[in-house]
Amino acid sequence: QVQLVESGGGLVQPGGSLRLSCAASGSIFSINIMGWYRLAPGKQREMVATITSGGSTNYAESVKGRFTISRDNAKKTVYLQMSSLSPEDTAVYYCNADLYRTVVLRGQYWGQGTQVTVSS
Numbered sequence: 306q307v308q309l310v311e312s313g314g315g316l317v318q319p320g321g322s323l324r325l326s327c328a329a330s331g332s333i334f335s336i337n338i339m340g341w342y343r344l345a346p347g348k349q350r351e352m353v354a355t356i357t358s359g360g361s362t363n364y365a366e367s368v369k370g371r372f373t374i375s376r377d378n379a380k381k382t383v384y385l386q387m388s389s390l391s392p393e394d395t396a397v398y399y400c401n402a403d404l405y406r407t408v409v410l411r412g413q414y415w416g417q418g419t420q421v422t423v424s425s
Contacts, residue, residue: 307331307414309400314419317390321423325385327400327416337411338403339376339383343396343421353398354385367393390423397421 313325329336340355354374355363362374373386383400400416 307333307402307404307406307412309402309414309416311398311400311416311419314398314421316422316424318425319391319423321390322386322388323390323421325387325398325400325419325421327383327402329381329402329404329414332406333381334405334407334410336378336381336402336404340401341374341383341385342399342401343394344399344418345396348396350399356383387421390421392423395421395423 308331309327309329311325311327313323317323336358338355338357341353342350343353344350351365353365353368354372356374356376358378364372371389376383397418398421399418402414405411
């Protein structure tokens, strides 16, 4: 089984910072892309940031310059450093991993989600 465990969510004031972590475990051969997605009430799920095994990153326009995604391949963990947070960033954040269970078996997996609330 493959499992993604997230941590770091919580309540923060506007302008503050939070660091999310997501560790993958289970039957994993290698991990291609890891990323963060978020879902807010009344909005569709959106990609926040992704990172390849080689370190190439991609960000949503709304978070560029404020969020930084990184990963530790040895620990099979992806991080999301969030700064200059605003109420518009309030959402449930989900971790995603595009990985290979074997050399030829590829699949997508999701974490349970962690709530991030930005409010005074």
